[in-house]
Amino acid sequence: MHSSTAALAEQFDDLEQQHEASSLGMWVFLATEVMFFGGLFTAYIIFRNLYLPAFEAGSRLLDVRIGAFNTAVLLCSSLTMALAVRAAQLGKKGALITFLLLTLLLGLTFIGVKFALEWRHDYLEGLAPGVNWTFNGPDSRHLELFFCFYFFMTGVHALHMVIGVGVLTVLIIMAWRGEFSPQRYNTVEMSGLYWHFVDIIWIFLFPLLYLIGGRY
Amino acid sequence: MSGHVVPKKLYILVFAALIVLTGLTTGVAFINLGKWNTVVALAIAVCKATLVVLFFMHLRWSSNQLRMVVAASLLWLAILIVLTVSDVFTRNWTPVPSNWEAQIQQDVR
Amino acid sequence: MGTAVVEPAIESRVHYLNASYGIKSWLLTTDHKRIALLYLASITFFFFIGGSAAVLMRLNLIEPQGALLEPATYNKLFSMHGIIMVFLFMIPSIPAVLGNFLVPMMIGARDLAFPRLNLLSWYVFMVGGCFTLYAVIAGGVDTGWTFYTPLSTTYSNTNVISAALGVFIAGFSSILTGLNFIVTIHKMRAPGLTWFRLPLFIWAIYATSVIQILGTPVLAISIILVALERLIHVGVFDPAVGGDPILFQHLFWFYSHPAVYIMILPSMGVISELVTAFSKKRIFGYKFIAFSSVAIAAISFLVWGHHMFVAGQSVYAGIVFSALSFAVAIPSAIKVFNWTATLYKGSVSYQAPMLYAIGFIGLFTMGGLTGLFLATLAVDVHVHATYFVVGHFHYIMVGGAVMGYLGGIHYWWPKITGRLYPDGWARLAAAIIFIGFNLTFFPQYMLGYLGMPRRYAIYAPEFQVLNVMSSAGASVLGVGYLIPLVYLVWSMRYGPVAGPNPWGAKGLEWQTPSPPPTENFEETPIVTEEAYAYGTEETQVA
Numbered sequence: 001m002h003s004s005t006a007a008l009a010e011q012f013d014d015l016e017q018q019h020e021a022s023s024l025g026m027w028v029f030l031a032t033e034v035m036f037f038g039g040l041f042t043a044y045i046i047f048r049n050l051y052l053p054a055f056e057a058g059s060r061l062l063d064v065r066i067g068a069f070n071t072a073v074l075l076c077s078s079l080t081m082a083l084a085v086r087a088a089q090l091g092k093k094g095a096l097i098t099f100l101l102l103t104l105l106l107g108l109t110f111i112g113v114k115f116a117l118e119w120r121h122d123y124l125e126g127l128a129p130g131v132n133w134t135f136n137g138p139d140s141r142h143l144e145l146f147f148c149f150y151f152f153m154t155g156v157h158a159l160h161m162v163i164g165v166g167v168l169t170v171l172i173i174m175a176w177r178g179e180f181s182p183q184r185y186n187t188v189e190m191s192g193l194y195w196h197f198v199d200i201i202w203i204f205l206f207p208l209l210y211l212i213g214g215r216y
Numbered sequence: 217m218s219g220h221v222v223p224k225k226l227y228i229l230v231f232a233a234l235i236v237l238t239g240l241t242t243g244v245a246f247i248n249l250g251k252w253n254t255v256v257a258l259a260i261a262v263c264k265a266t267l268v269v270l271f272f273m274h275l276r277w278s279s280n281q282l283r284m285v286v287a288a289s290l291l292w293l294a295i296l297i298v299l300t301v302s303d304v305f306t307r308n309w310t311p312v313p314s315n316w317e318a319q320i321q322q323d324v325r
Numbered sequence: 326m327g328t329a330v331v332e333p334a335i336e337s338r339v340h341y342l343n344a345s346y347g348i349k350s351w352l353l354t355t356d357h358k359r360i361a362l363l364y365l366a367s368i369t370f371f372f373f374i375g376g377s378a379a380v381l382m383r384l385n386l387i388e389p390q391g392a393l394l395e396p397a398t399y400n401k402l403f404s405m406h407g408i409i410m411v412f413l414f415m416i417p418s419i420p421a422v423l424g425n426f427l428v429p430m431m432i433g434a435r436d437l438a439f440p441r442l443n444l445l446s447w448y449v450f451m452v453g454g455c456f457t458l459y460a461v462i463a464g465g466v467d468t469g470w471t472f473y474t475p476l477s478t479t480y481s482n483t484n485v486i487s488a489a490l491g492v493f494i495a496g497f498s499s500i501l502t503g504l505n506f507i508v509t510i511h512k513m514r515a516p517g518l519t520w521f522r523l524p525l526f527i528w529a530i531y532a533t534s535v536i537q538i539l540g541t542p543v544l545a546i547s548i549i550l551v552a553l554e555r556l557i558h559v560g561v562f563d564p565a566v567g568g569d570p571i572l573f574q575h576l577f578w579f580y581s582h583p584a585v586y587i588m589i590l591p592s593m594g595v596i597s598e599l600v601t602a603f604s605k606k607r608i609f610g611y612k613f614i615a616f617s618s619v620a621i622a623a624i625s626f627l628v629w630g631h632h633m634f635v636a637g638q639s640v641y642a643g644i645v646f647s648a649l650s651f652a653v654a655i656p657s658a659i660k661v662f663n664w665t666a667t668l669y670k671g672s673v674s675y676q677a678p679m680l681y682a683i684g685f686i687g688l689f690t691m692g693g694l695t696g697l698f699l700a701t702l703a704v705d706v707h708v709h710a711t712y713f714v715v716g717h718f719h720y721i722m723v724g725g726a727v728m729g730y731l732g733g734i735h736y737w738w739p740k741i742t743g744r745l746y747p748d749g750w751a752r753l754a755a756a757i758i759f760i761g762f763n764l765t766f767f768p769q770y771m772l773g774y775l776g777m778p779r780r781y782a783i784y785a786p787e788f789q790v791l792n793v794m795s796s797a798g799a800s801v802l803g804v805g806y807l808i809p810l811v812y813l814v815w816s817m818r819y820g821p822v823a824g825p826n827p828w829g830a831k832g833l834e835w836q837t838p839s840p841p842p843t844e845n846f847e848e849t850p851i852v853t854e855e856a857y858a859y860g861t862e863e864t865q866v867a
Contacts (some may be wrong), residue, residue, distance in 0.1 A: 011429075011436040011513070013849075019219075020279075021438045021512045027282050028504050031289035032542045038293040039546030039576050043561065045297065046304050046572060068242045072235060079231040082222070082272045089221050130557025141566045148559040189219070196272045200265045206238075207257035211245040214253070281511070292539045295626055300575040303630065303642035310640050 058146030059213025077106035088185035355440035361426035375409035399782030400467035407470030419591035433515025453495030460488035474562035503537030517852035529594025544580035592729025603679035604671025617656035650700035677751030681732030692720025713773025739823030758805035764798025
């Protein structure tokens with residue numbers, strides 16, 4: 001019956017301890033996420049170096065404009081998320097809800113573009129490993145490996161975005177109900193950390209998948 | 217509860233820098249720098265990530281303890297990548313004898 | 326019940342066990358002590374399932390041609406034994422049972438930092454366990470607990486995905502527990518409890534939690550990639566299409582080597598507590614032991630390639646990993662020296678927990694030394710994938726970690742239940758376990774050295790004598806493990822009432838009643854003395 005933004009939780013001595021514990025907890029969780037994605041990045045690095053021509057070809061088959069657009073969308077959403085946390089710190093309920101909503105919309109835009117535009121396009125082009133792979137040019141198996149990594153890495157990232165969208169929805173409802181104040185905005189701040197982290201993953205995915213394919 | 221409030225202007229400045237860097241990295245992708253394309257792309261990505269971590273995630277105003285957590289995660293990521301990759305890339309430093317296939321045929325007979 | 330064992334002292338006082346009744350109060354609890362007991366029940370259950378697999382394996386190995394099982398079935402048994410014992414017993418055992426129960430108490434806190442996350446962690450663990458049990462019931466998995474590719478991804482036709490999913494999910498439980506402990510130990514210590522006044526058990530749990538945080542996510546990725554490849558056959562790990570099976574081994578062992586330190590470090594923490602409590606003497610080299618836990622956690626991440634010396638890994642990587650593997654033995658040795666020095670001129674008593682501790686020190690040392698054999702590249706070429714390896718890790722895991730676990734369970738049993746167990750029976754069981762253990766696993770060193778491969782359902786006839794010895798030992802060991810089950814359960818109802826501090830030990834957990842109240846302490850304690858300050862004041866004996 002008490003959420004972490006309600007009263008001081010029983011196990012803590014004061015609000016400051018509670019806040020510090022939440023921060024440390026979230027950052028430690030993000031450390032686990034770094035290692036989680038790190039395993040994928042390691043595998044990608046190795047295969048890219050083993051099969052460079054195929055991976056570059058695969059990279060060129062991705063639409064850089066959409067990728068760049070999506071990157072900008074996510075960066076925007078990080079801005080609005082940071083501003084949302086700031087609004088919560090200052091007790092500005094209206095601004096908080098507005099910025100959370102904007103972040104949510106930008107997040108949905110990213111997900112929509114990724115699934116409905118990019119993934120759907122690749123699927124229709126026969127570039128979806130395991131589901132619809134019809135490419136029969138040279139080096140097909142290694143190109144398939146690239147697309148496997150592409151779909152898996154962006155898929156795991158998108159899964160994290162979807163979870164983030166869920167968290168944002170809950171935050172908006174909580175903000176609407178007036179549960180946040182300058183003394184209790186922990187949850188918003190921690191969610192912000194998560195959201196920024198997911199943005200950072202994309203900051204690395206974008207160049208590694210889209211930009212180093214020898215597009216010149 | 218303590219919490220550093222960051223001026224709006226700073227956020228917007230950081231955001232602008234991030235957009236500029238994104239444009240830069242996208243543009244550079246179309247220029248032939250050979251193997252430096254990858255280096256530049258990653259370097260710009262690191263800059264962007266640093267901006268997000270320091271300013272959006274408030275690490276610039278956070279305790280040393282939290283900075284240690286970030287540093288540790290990056291160090292461990294480096295251990296994973298470096299040691300794994302170093303195996304893959306040093307495997308052919310000890311070359312297999314060039315006639316190994318013939319040798320096996322002979323041994324089997 | 327008309328006997329002399331009426332305990333109004335316990336019945337009238339409210340404590341964490343009687344504070345609320347009913348199954349909901351247990352399944353929806355956020356009390357770390359109750360969650361510890363939930364874990365105790367679960368892991369004991371899994372221990373006996375994994376143990377049953379071992380019984381069947383050892384029965385089969387009585388005869389060179391296999392006395393009981395088809396090789397395909399045998400393969401499934403050793404796989405399930407490994408998966409269940411590693412992921413569903415060893416990894417959670419001390420952290421989730423003793424750690425959950427003791428960490429808040431040892432630091433003077435009312436609970437962990439995130440009590441609901443703690444409960445979630447148990448549920449996640451149970452879901453992972455269910456997936457694994459489903460894999461068993463659906464016919465098992467035969468890839469070994471190591472899921473090596475391309476067997477697991479391409480060629481095996483057993484329940485790889487459900488077993489892998491079980492492991493994946495259980496891994497998240499491990500991450501959540503580790504996260505909870507790290508935040509708790511950093512942020513919730515009682516006033517005056519500086520880092521260097523902490524019990525060494527806390528240092529051990531802290532180091533373990535760091536490993537869990539940094540390593541388990543990589544296991545998660547390696548497992549998902551196996552499942553993915555099994556589903557869509559893209560060939561990340563299949564050499565026939567340009568994949569790299571050794572990449573799987575890198576990702577797998579990046580976690581799984583530190584995982585073995587997840588399994589041993591908490592046990593070492595228990596031994597530090599036992600050795601000092603039963604020598605009534607301040608531990609020798611407190612800071613060395615504390616730092617050695619951290620050093621083990623750090624170095625453990627740099628040695629994983631020693632599992633892959635003959636897998637096709639680069640020789641140069643092998644050399645680096647070999648050297649680092651020698652390095653990781655050093656902090657472990659430091660601990661053994663310090664424990665021994667603690668015993669010297671101590672007032673040593675030999676109750677069951679101490680017997681387990683002494684057993685640990687001897688058996689762990691042997692297991693650790695054989696680890697150095699395996700770390701030596703040239704020797705490993707000959708003993709890799711033989712029973713020498715099996716002997717090595719069982720000496721550490723069973724002779725070491727499990728004995729530490731049992732010692733800890735006995736030591737803190739009065740605190741957990743408010744009852745004393747019968748020490749005579751406990752000492753008998755400890756002796757039986759020690760004898761059974763050595764009879765089971767010492768012959769395995771010899772078998773491995775003589776060349777018997779591991780994971781084989783049949784073997785060359787000249788190995789039979791040693792195998793029969795090992796199987797005989799296993800039956801003794803099995804009996805030894807069953808005895809505590811009996812008297813510990815018995816003691817919960819009929820054991821003498823324990824006071825707050827039946828051992829006369831130092832530590833905040835002994836300053837509160839047995840069993841403790843839900844909030845652990847009436848008032849937050851203030852710590853003014855160093856850890857293990859024996860001989861500086863009269864210790865309270867209940």
